[in-house]
Each structure stands twice: as structure tokens, then as C-alpha cells.
Amino acid sequence: MSLVSDRSQIVLLGILALLCIAISLAAPQFYTGANVIAILRQCALVLIVATGMTMLLVAAEVDLSVGASLAFTGCVGMDVTNRTGSLVLGTLAALAFAGGVGLFNGLVVTRLKVNSLIATIATMMMLQGGVYLYTREAVQNLHQIRAFTELGAGYVGGLPIPVLIAALIFIAGFVALRFTTFGRYLYAVGANGKAARLSGLRAERLKLVAFLATGLLVGVAGLILASLMNAGQPTAGRGFELTVIAAVILGGTSLSGGRGTLVGTLLGVLVLKVIDNGIIILRWNQDLQMVVPGVVIILATWLDLVRRRRDAR
Amino acid sequence: MPADPALRPAAEAAAAPALEMRGIGKRFPGVIALEDVDLVLAPGKVHALMGENGAGKSTLIKIMAGVYGKDAGSIRIGGRETELRTPRDALAQGLKVVFQEIALIGEFTVAENIFLEQYPVGRAGSIDWKRIRGEAAALFARIGFDVDPAAKTGDLPISQQQMVEIARALAHEARIVVMDEPTSSLTPSEVALLFAVIRRLTALGIAVVYVSHKLDEVFEIADEVTVLRDGRHISTKPIGAHDHDSLIHDMIGRRIENLFPRSRGHHKGEVVLSVSNLSTDAKLKDVAFEARAGEVLGFFGLMGAGRTELAKAIVGFDPIRTGTIAIGGRPLKPHDTRTGVSLGIGLLSEDRKGEGLMLELPVQQNMSLAALENFSRAGFVEEGRERSAVQSFVDRFRVKTPSLAQPIKNLSGGNQQKVLIARWLMRGLKVIVVDEPTRGIDVGAKSEIFALLDRLAGEGLAVVMMTSEMPELLGLSDRILVMAGGRITAGFERDAATQEKILNAAIG
Amino acid sequence: AAENMPKKIGYVVNYATHEWYQNVIKGMKDRAAQLGIELEVKDANLDVAKQVAGAEDFMAQGVDVLIITPVNEEGVVPLLRRAKAENMPLVLEGNPVKGMTTMVAICDYDTGYHAGVAAGQYAKEHLGGVAKVMNVGLPLLSATVLRSNGFMDGIKTEIPEATLVHDLDGGGNPDRALEVSSAALAQNADVNIIYGINDNSSLGGLQAWKAAGKSQDGLLVVGTGGEGLAFINAMETEPSYKIEAAMFPEKVGFTAVDAAVKVFNGEAVPEHIVSPTTPMIGADWKKYYSVEGTTRSINWDAVNGVKPADKCMKTAADLK
């Protein structure tokens, strides 16, 4: 509980506990190892990107292009690995590409001063178009390098590799945001950019770093997804950005900057994915996978609001 | 009792006070802002409300304006008990407020802001824009303020915005007009105009509440004074019953021996800031000056003279077109705040909210922002050291806050200012540029801030102070430079400076 | 036949970036080039409003025939009415619409059905006659529902006790299919046949199987479409991916252009012109396609040799 020191995640923890209890009462398979691992693996992709997105929102920016970039990155990574036969080069290419997208977003926002919501919608469109210019078909796994397959489907000590990667990234992100000057500066920039700049912080540079970090994390997620699907899929990632942002917001990160935690984000991701999984486990109509998260996001935000108002008394 | 004219109406007022607040109480998380406070306003009188920063003046005003609900007490307007749940209730009762924080819509024209509360409508309920423009112009003409009714309000400097605020309170029928620090950005001549207006209001039988930290103004305009301290009612007296010392004593519970203490001698160190040939796209033209370690260099000018712009340019915040700025002999290149701060120059902005505070964040993070690197090892913040450093500044400056975790938006203006000064002291600078450092700050805190600036200079800092306050300028500066139209028009040594010479140079 | 050739055909496709339609367009372009016709394509990109706009724009540009693949078959009814009012000849691809003249389409139910029969036979030979199916479906479209229904009906002709263990909405895209299948397999992994309504779906299901750490022994994966290279790659490398219900998109495009020419000339055409499909088992695909690098070429002789059914066994009308 010490991690949850500011009590802002109590509502989410409650919702998560309630969900888990309710689902497992109705369907005992919920708690099987296989299902827990399936849930964790699905959380992994979202959590990796959400770590970057949390940083961006804390700095009062947002990136809607992550879904489109995710798909593109997978294609690039697979294609370069195919062409060079080298997993290292493929990975580097994918990271370079996704990092480049993040950098581009960051430059457009910090240099050209375009609002990040609109700038990244535009980037999203360009990437969606661009990926089809790059490849019309899914890029197949022609190299059959084992390590590549392991990235998505392998296990270490009973835990899926994507989950381990996500955990490492989450911890690194948590430490960076919570304990380093970089993290503190991000909050400052998000809370009042001018004050931060007057205090000698390079506000634009910090935002740029957050965009770049998000881009690179999309690269990691894109590689894992390509490995999981055994192909670079230009059609993948539709709506992924909304899932990520929904999770971050659900975790209590403010859209106006300066407020939010990664622990909240983690809980947000878990809640959304448990709902998704529960609906399938319970064999409910899958269309509810849209309705229920919609209700939960509104409800959780409202409960958190009520709690904060009460605390303020 | 003496036959003081201020007391005579008290008998009449007993029949029908314009406003009667009794036993008002209000608490915020961790703070009792008001406890059992009374305030009775007589029609046609100016009632000054005094007290230190955080004493509860603005809170009391916001309660009578319907902005905050009260936790205890009762309010009567014109003899009738009323509940003021929203600002609309108060407005409907004829209570108009000039708030401490400018409350205008930046995107609207001045004229539209004046009629924000109630648009005049013509046939079929359409807004009568012609009437709005006409009446706004007439209103300014009547008051004598020089403001363009067609200008976009957000484009105007703070001082003109404040005039718009005042004009707005006068645009509608009012029984009570409340002014919370209306003159914090006005020049003396504008203050004189305002006082003429206030006298006209009282002649019409309107009750006026006047809040200010400028004692001279209060003695000039007020009929009665109520003093608050720590949210409690201390005294209500006719102004004639007070002198400077007794009023200050009521406010802060002690005497201030000397508002402008001077601990240091006339020793001047070497040049630590030298500016030459500085011009900007907007206003500054060929500005050159030097500041030495251990001196307070005062800049005076009328509104719009370019002091704020100069301040922002020399710390690297605003871009420059030509010129060089050197701190401790090293040029400010590249021209940005990061370089500025690392060379040892920092700015305390005149715009606390917009350029200083991180409103939602706690006191601790607000204070340590610039100095965070001092408390970090390998990029990690050592929070224990940070906290104790912040705590020691909070104690030294007597910052009134329930805890270091309190969001800074909940502190009073003076306490916020102390936190922001501490932000720079923690960092350690060669040159500190302070722009209107005591705007909206009470005498007690003012004297502390003056003492602080004096001590900083004594410790070898160069203090560059932009101010519109003549006493502050004359009391604190070792040297005075006067600006007009973006240029430096005159310079005086402390002993050679007089109010007349300075004003003449400021008019240009 | 000295037919009059239309000068320009406009095709409003529902989703041009999808591999399937890429190949439909390829077939159209090939045929149009043979006949000396100019072909222009506008993409609705899955947006019903944009589809109507695209058709309007074509009519303003003055094309001679319109071909439309509806994003949604109900959503183009007024469009057909307006085309008729302007005497604009129109051919539909994919799905029937109230008031249409003619439609070129495969039989979705039949496609699934024949794949189901083949899967049943395979299960009898290799899986001990057991058929427990996970359907990675797409309830959004009637065509894909028909495929799933056909598959189950077909498999039951061989193995009457075949069961449908999971009936999923994989969204027709790979990552969603993967995610949904993972959850379903975690809930109940007692499955030995994965059916996908397109290649993305079957591959998503297979990847979920692999990610759950399961061996492919005793598993059969059946895909539908044969849209691009993905299924070929899977058939070559994945031991369980044995059956593909091929739908020959190039042939669909080819047939649609021929139909457009007929409609332009006012010739009598059947309401439904069927484009052929067939299950490909094991290495059968090499009969119809050859691959070089990352492009595949169709073997027209073989494909033109596949005989289409005269009439579909079931259509969307039967679903209601």
C-alpha cells in the first residue's frame, strides 16, 4: 500500500477486486494459470505503450498515433529482418522507425507549436497511408529466427517474455517518474510550462524526450506484436491508441498535465483487460466489450472525483 | 466620543446598514480562514478592510459575493436577511466586486467585458452592440480612464485590465462596491482618478469596501477600518482613530521599526551583469547597463515602459534581436533560461500565477523546482534532503501553510511569493531579477521581503528590481535607472535621486 | 461479338487497402486492360458515407459503368435508386442489394461448406474422427457469418457429432483475433480445429494457440480467402495449417469487369454471377498460384478451370 501513497488509486483497486471476485464466482476458469497468463500477456502490450503515454500526459501532451505506428513498426521490423537475416538489425530498424515517429511528433509539437492532439491525429493518418505505401500485404516471417518467435510466445521461468519486458519497462518508468529529476521536471512542465522554463528547465526538450520515449516503447510493443502474429500486419493496431489512453485516464492521470502516476496506469490497464477477458470467459455477447469499458471509465472517474472532493473537506 | 464625521452616520446606519455580516466563519482543508467575523457597512462610506496576507480579507469578500458559501454566521443586506448562494444572488442585490485576481475574459473586447454581467438587448432579444460600445466609451470618459473600448482585453497590460475591472463594477446599478486591491498595478495618477470616482460613489450613498496593502491610500480614502488577523476580527475603528503605527500594530500584532532596513554599507563589488546594445523586436531599444555584486539596482518606469520586457530578455526567457548580456563575465549564449540559470541569473516574475506557480502541485515541489539538482545524485532526487531544505525556508520566511504537501493554490498571495523567492535562494544566484516583488503583499511580509532583498545584496548578490512603487524604489535601491518607451532615459545614484527627477525622466 | 466497349468504369471499393480487394482490383485492371477500358477506383475505406460520396463523384465525372462493393448492403439502396434515375449501369460486387441489376460474388456459404467437408475428412483420417471447433468469426458481416455456418454444416456431413466450442468475434483483424482467441483458449482449450473466416482470423487463432505454449500435433487450422501470401507462408511452415478455402479475388475482379461490359450493352445477365471457390489442401495451392519474392501470380488457366456453382446453397436472405 505504500506505493499507493496518495490514495488516489483506491477506487480502482476496489473496482479491480470486485471484478475479479465477481468473474471468478461466475466462471472458475478465470483463475486458471493459463487464463491469468493470457490476461497478463494482453496487458503487456498496452502497458508498455501506456508507460510512455503516462509520461506524455503528465507533461500535458498526448500521442494518438501510437496505434498506427505500432502496425508500421511491426512491418518494418519484420521486413528488415527478412532482408538482412539479422534480428539485431531488424530490431534496430523497428526501434529507429518508431523512435523517429516519436521524434517527429515531438518536433511538430515543440517546434511548430501544433497542439499535440491534432498533430498526432495527422501523424496517425500519414502512418495509416504510409504503411500501405510501404507494403500492401502482411510481411511474412521468412527468416524463421527462433529468438524472434520467442519474443512474443516464449517463456522464462513460467512467465511469458512480453510480460517480463513490460514489467521491466514499467519499473524503469515508475522509477524515472517518481524518483528522478527527469520525472519531477515532467510534472513541472505539465503543471506550468512557463514557470518551468523560467526555472531553467528545458521544457521543450523534456517534452521531446517524452515523445521519443513513447515512440521507442511503441517500437518495442510493435516488435512483440509482430512476433506474436508471426507477421508484420499493416492492418494491426486499429483503436489501440484509444485503449492505451483510456487505461491511462482510468488510472487517474489528468488530461491537463501535472498529475498522474504509473501505478494508476497499471491498475487502469488491468481493469480494462480483466473486463475484456471476463466477457469472453463468461461467454457474454462480445459487443459488451465496448459497452462495459465505457461505463467503467465514466464510473471510475466519477468515483475518484467524489473521493477527492470528500478528502478535500 | 469625538464629533468625528465618520462616526455620525453610525447612528443612521444602525437603522439601515447597507450590509451587515455577523459571526462569519469559513474553513478550508487544514485552514480556518475566518472565525466569528463581523462587518457592518454604512451607506455612503468607504470601509477599509486590512490585514496581513492570508488574514482572510479576500475570503470574506468572496463570501459576500456569493463565491464561497459560509460555514457560520448571517448576512443582511439593506436590513433583510439573505442567503448568497451564487455570485448571481449577490449581483442581484446590487453588490459589485472588483476581485483581487483580474476577472475578465481575455478574448473579449473591453466594451463587452464591461457588460458581461448583463448585455443590453434590443428588439427580439438580440444584443445591442452599438449601445455596448457607446456606453463603454461614455463610461471611460466619465471616469477619466484612458482605455480603448474596442481593444482585445487580453492584449492589454495588467494595469489597463485593472481599470477595466473597476469600470465594470461601476457600469451597473450598485448599492455596494467592493474593491479587493484595485490599485496593485495602477500608477499614482490613475489612483487619483479612482479616488475621485470613489468619492462620487459615496456621494450617491453607495457603500464601498476597500482592500489595500498601501497604507497611504487607506488613510486618504477610508472612513472606517476593519482589521483582520489570522481569520479573526481584531478591530473596527474610524480612520481618525488610527495612525500608521497603530494600524500596522493591529494588523501584525507588533511594530515595524523600519520598513526599509539597511544592513549593508556602500561597498560595491565587481560587475556581475553587463548588458549592452540590447534591442528586441517588440519594445526595447539599445538598452545598456551594468549591475554590481552587492547592490540593489532599481528600475522605474510608467506602465508599458518596458521593464518587464527587459527583465524577461536578460534572463533568457524572451528572444532578443541584438545585444549582449554577460553574467559574471560570461555571455548568455545560447539565449535561453537554462544557460541563464546555470550562469546564475533568475527572474521572479510579476505574473505569479501564469509564470511562477504550479498551482496544483504542493509547496515543496514549487519551492525546490530550480534547485532540484542540488538535491539529486546521479539524476535521483534525495527527497529527505529536499524536504528538510524546504522546511527550513518555510520556517525562516514564516510561510503560512498547513504542510509542505499543501497545493500551493491554497496559500495566500504573500505566502506564495515567499515560496517563489525561496525557489531562487535555494538555487543560489549571482543576479536575481525581481519584477514587482511586493505586488499584493502585506506590510509585514513586505518588510520581510525588503529585508531579504537587502540581505541578499549584502551577501554579494546583484539585485535588479523592477518596481512601480516609489517608496520601495527610493528606500531600497543603491542606484536607480528610469525607463520610458523601451529606453533607459536617466540614471541616478541613491543620494541624488528625488521623486520629481525620477518622474520627469519616466514621462520621457 | 462486336460489343460496344464502355470507355470508363468507376469502381467504388469498400476497403482498398485490404489484401483481398487489392487482388480484386488487380484482376479488374488486368481484364480492363485486355479490353481497352479505363478503370478508376475510389476507396470508401470502410466509411458508408464516403462510399456514397465516391459514387456521386464518379457520376459527376461521367463514367460509363459503376461497380460497387458495398460497405454495407443496406446503405447503398438510395444510391442504386439514384443511379437508376440517371440511367447509370451498375454492377455490385460481394453482396446483394435491394433493386440491383446484377451482382458478382462468390458463394460464402458454399465456400465454408466445402472447406468444412474437407476438414471433416481430414479429421476422420488424422484426428481420430473428433471435431471440436473454435470459430474465429466476424458477426459484423453476413458474408462471414455464412462462411462460419457453412463450415459447421459441412463438417457435420462427415462428423455429425462435431461441436462448436467457441464462437468468437475476432474483428477480422489479426491482433483482435489473437487476443480473443487467447482468452477463449484459456477458458477452454479442448479444441482441435480452428476455423477462421479470413486468413487474419485463422492465423490469429493459430498464433494464440502457439502463444499458449501448445504443440500443433493433433490440431487442424482452416483458413478462408487466400488473400495474399500469409496463407501460403503458413501452409509451408506451420504443421497444422492444412486447409485453405480459396476464393480467388483476382477472378472476382475479372468477372466483374465482364459483367460491367454486358450491363453496359444492355445484355441480359443473371442476378447472381457466381465466382468460383475451392478448398486447397496441403500443397494444392501451387496449382493456382506461383510466388516470386513477395509477389504472387495467379495461374489463370487453372483458376478459370474451377467450375462455379450455378446457384448458392444459402445466401444472406436465409439468415433473416
Added chain:
Amino acid sequence: MPQSVSSLAAAPAGPSLLRRLARRNEIALLLSLLAVIAFFALASDTFLTTRNLTNVLGQAALPLVAGIGVAIVFISGEVDVSIGSLVAAIAIPLITIMNATESFALGVAGALALGLAVGVVNGYLAAYLGINSLIVTLGTLFILRGGVYLYTGQRAIPDDVMLESFFQLGNGRLFGVVPHPAVIAVILLIAFAYFLRHRPFGRQLYAVGGNPEVARLAGYNVRRVKFVAFVISALLATIAGILLASRLGSAVHVAGLGFEFQVVAAVVLGGVSLSGGVGSLAGMALGVLILQFVSNGLGMLNIATEWQLVITGGIIIAAVAFDELKRRRA
């Protein structure tokens, strides 16, 4: 102290009328629109025909009508992204009731009732409960789309009665030239532009978005103003949805997917600020028209979708960046 000191102070002179005009965002947008039209007129011989131009107006009508509502919500300092699902959802009562009663008016009443309900819910949650409006409307976006799928079982509901009036609404043309949706959009634009500029409530919207605290101090009921903005937005999205349903002749469950992005992009391109209090309907309309003409023109030039996406994205960035640069110069 002499009174003349204040007039001697360097009071900022108001910029000249010409300068003020040049700074107007709408002028830059209008010039961009003309440039777009000129470019395509030169590049394609079928672009500059009455038929094509009126077509584009008809196609632009939907985002225009919904854009009015979204702009109003933006101006009030909130956001509404639920419209993409709402345009699909309202077609359900519309078509179902028409099928059952053969009455166009009853169908429209049903649609408006649903739109009103959604607006009230959005407005209540965002304005009165104070939940961030992006979250609220993202939530209703999901809920409505999911609800549509659940209700329809993912099948479109056909229009069985085929009322001529309903068909004409979206597909007919005034005097055989101007599409009815365009006529409706223009009427609504003029009405709401008047409303925003000349009715006190219109100004309240700007004030509330520009600075809610100030608006409250001026005696406005900030919550109610925002609430009404959401209701207006939902009702306008309902009208857009009715027009769309007429053009589609059915209630299509996948209608309007991504419509919210399209409209938000156009509204922001039109200079309506995401942070509230700034923007005009003229700007919004120009933003919509620019994107619509670009999309139409690229289609006329037979440019593939992927390039259209890339080019449109580039235009949005360039236009907003240009606007920002211009503002910094001024």
C-alpha cells in the same frame, strides 16, 4: 498629481482595422480554400463543374451540421467525441419507427428524443457531475456503438416503407441543383452564427469557455451553459444522423465510424481552440470545406487512398503550424 500623466504613458494603440482583419484566422482559411479550389480546377477538368461543386457541398453538409455542435462544445471549454456513434444510433429509432408507423415525422421525433437523451446524459455527467468531458464522451462513444451492435445484432435495419419525403431529405436537390443537406447545413450555420454573436446565451458560451471562473463571478450558471452546449451538440449530431440515414436508406450499424475524428480535425483546423473560448462557425465551416474539397479533388485526380491519408495529414499539420506561426508574429 496631474491627470495628464496617464495619457502620456505609452498606452498600446489598438491595431488598425486592416491589421485586425489580416490577423483574422478566417481570412487565411478562406485564402487556403480558394487556393485548394484553384489548384484542383487547374489539375482536373471535371472538378470545376456545377455538378461536382454542389456534390461536395452536399457531402460536406454532415460534418458541417455536426461541426456546429462540436464547435459550440469546444467554445464552451469542453469536448464531445460521442457524435461518431450517435449518428449511427439515432438512425435506429428513426428507421424502426418509420417502418412501424409509416410516419416520417414520428421517426424524426424518435431520433430527436434519443439525441436529446444522449445530450442530457453527456451534459449531466460532464457539466453537473464534473467528470472530464473527453472521458464522458469517449465513454458514450463506446457505449452507444456497443449498444447499436447489441440492438441490431450487427445487421443494418432496412427502410421497408421507403417514404418519398425521407428519401428526398438526403438525396434530393433544391431546384434540381443544390442538395437538400447543403441547404439545411447553410440555414443552420447562419442561425447558429447569429445565435453565437448576437444572443446573450451565445456570448455566455464564449465567456464560460474563455474563463469559467470569471463567468461564474459575472453571475453565469456555468454548469447550465455547458450542459446546454452538450445538448445542442447531440441534437445537431442527430440532424446529421438523420441526413446520413436518408442518404443510406437504412440504419447502418457501422455508419459514422471515425466521424468524430473527421469533425474534430476540421473544427480545430477551422481555428476553434481546444482550450475553449475561441473560434467561429465561419472558421469551422471553412475547415470542413477545405478537407472535403481536398478529399474530393484527390479523388478526381485518381490518387490512391494511402496518398490521400498522407496528404490530408500533412495539410492539417501545415495549416495548424502556419496559423500558430502567424499568431506568434502578430
